[in-house]
Amino acid sequence: MKKRRALVREEAARRGVDGFLVTDIRNIRYLSGFTGGSAYMLVTAGRDWFLTDSRYGEQARDEVRAASLRIYKKPLEAIAALVSELRLKVVGFESNNLTVDAHGRLRKVLSGVRLKPVSGFINGIRARKDRFEIEQLRASARLLSLCYETTERMLRPGVVESEVAFEAEAAARDAGAEGLAFDTIMASGWRGALPHGKASDKRVRKGELVVADMGVVFNGYNSDCTRTYCVGRAGAREREVYQVVLDAQRRAIETIRPGVPCSEVDRAARDYIAEAGYGGYFGHGTGHGVGLDIHEQPVVGPASKDALAEGMVITVEPGIYIPGWGGVRIEDMALVTKDGFEILTGTAKDLLCL
Ligand code: ZN
Ligand code: ZN
Numbered sequence: 001m002k003k004r005r006a007l008v009r010e011e012a013a014r015r016g017v018d019g020f021l022v023t024d025i026r027n028i029r030y031l032s033g034f035t036g037g038s039a040y041m042l043v044t045a046g047r048d049w050f051l052t053d054s055r056y057g058e059q060a061r062d063e064v065r066a067a068s069l070r071i072y073k074k075p076l077e078a079i080a081a082l083v084s085e086l087r088l089k090v091v092g093f094e095s096n097n098l099t100v101d102a103h104g105r106l107r108k109v110l111s112g113v114r115l116k117p118v119s120g121f122i123n124g125i126r127a128r129k130d131r132f133e134i135e136q137l138r139a140s141a142r143l144l145s146l147c148y149e150t151t152e153r154m155l156r157p158g159v160v161e162s163e164v165a166f167e168a169e170a171a172a173r174d175a176g177a178e179g180l181a182f183d184t185i186m187a188s189g190w191r192g193a194l195p196h197g198k199a200s201d202k203r204v205r206k207g208e209l210v211v212a213d214m215g216v217v218f219n220g221y222n223s224d225c226t227r228t229y230c231v232g233r234a235g236a237r238e239r240e241v242y243q244v245v246l247d248a249q250r251r252a253i254e255t256i257r258p259g260v261p262c263s264e265v266d267r268a269a270r271d272y273i274a275e276a277g278y279g280g281y282f283g284h285g286t287g288h289g290v291g292l293d294i295h296e297q298p299v300v301g302p303a304s305k306d307a308l309a310e311g312m313v314i315t316v317e318p319g320i321y322i323p324g325w326g327g328v329r330i331e332d333m334a335l336v337t338k339d340g341f342e343i344l345t346g347t348a349k350d351l352l353c354l
Pocket of ligand 2: 224288315317331
């Protein structure tokens with residue numbers, strides 16, 4: 001945490017602010033270890049301050065290290081009092097998080113102080129994971145593999161999508177997952193063409209492809225993986241589309257190493273799918289960073305300005321979605337290593353017919 005806050009302090013100084021107000025609760029967790037739901041942090045050159053209300057007092061005393069704790073009744077007034085005590089002149093705030101309302105009220109109570117909007121720089125720091133975070137992401141991905149074992153055991157003609165999803169989720173919860181990263185996607189047959197087809201009461205039929213996209217949370221860290229299965233024998237078209245997506249994903253993964261623009265990772269998958277004649281059926285970005293948030297920096301898409309760096313964890317998830325027919329998506333989490341990548345979600349990926 002100390003090292004993380006030192007990075008924030010450096011960056012704050014570079015941006016000419018003498019105090020930085022952190023309002024994004026995930027960023028607060030990242031900088032303090034606090035797992036509660038409501039708090040503020042003020043990072044200054046000399047010292048860091050952690051502010052929360054009395055409901056979280058005990059928890060903050062237990063979890064938050066190396067920051068001075070203040071309990072407030074009214075948060076903005078407490079922040080204002082602290083800022084004037086410390087005689088801060090320019091206070092940076094997270095303009096990508098603070099609401100317009102809160103900003104207006106803050107400006108009122110902080111008269112004489114310049115409020116400087118700063119967008120997403122802690123999120124930028126968070127893109128590169130430290131050792132502790134990589135361990136949590138590994139553990140999260142390991143728990144997630146139990147969901148897939150359960151899915152593979154349960155998928156058969158006649159089973160209901162939501163029953164499979166429920167059992168898969170229960171397997172991860174049983175083994176220690178604290179929750180789900182997002183609503184489980186279990187989309188069979190034509191529903192596979194919906195990239196966000198949440199598990200429904202549709203029954204799986206023989207010969208259908210099933211897209212299973214799941215994620216769990218472990219110690220605050222999200223995991224994210226997609227497999228596409230065939231129930232019964234796969235037809236020629238099912239096999240062909242599956243192979244195109246699998247090869248596209250392999251090509252994208254093989255580009256991963258520090259310094260490579262994220263747009264290039266995306267392009268490797270996108271160009272391959274286009275060359276195979278399915279260019280019109282891949283509408284979303286190839287991937288995203290994953291950590292305390294399920295979608296975070298970097299962006300892995302055609303217009304991304306981000307570049308890969310050691311310690312980043314991204315997903316690679318190309319797909320082909322054909323309305324009325326179905327879809328295929330294959331997704332893994334990859335850690336960017338010093339000279340390449342390591343897959344965190346690895347299980348076999350050849351088309352599995354259940
Ligand atoms: Zn996913
Ligand atoms: Zn994803």
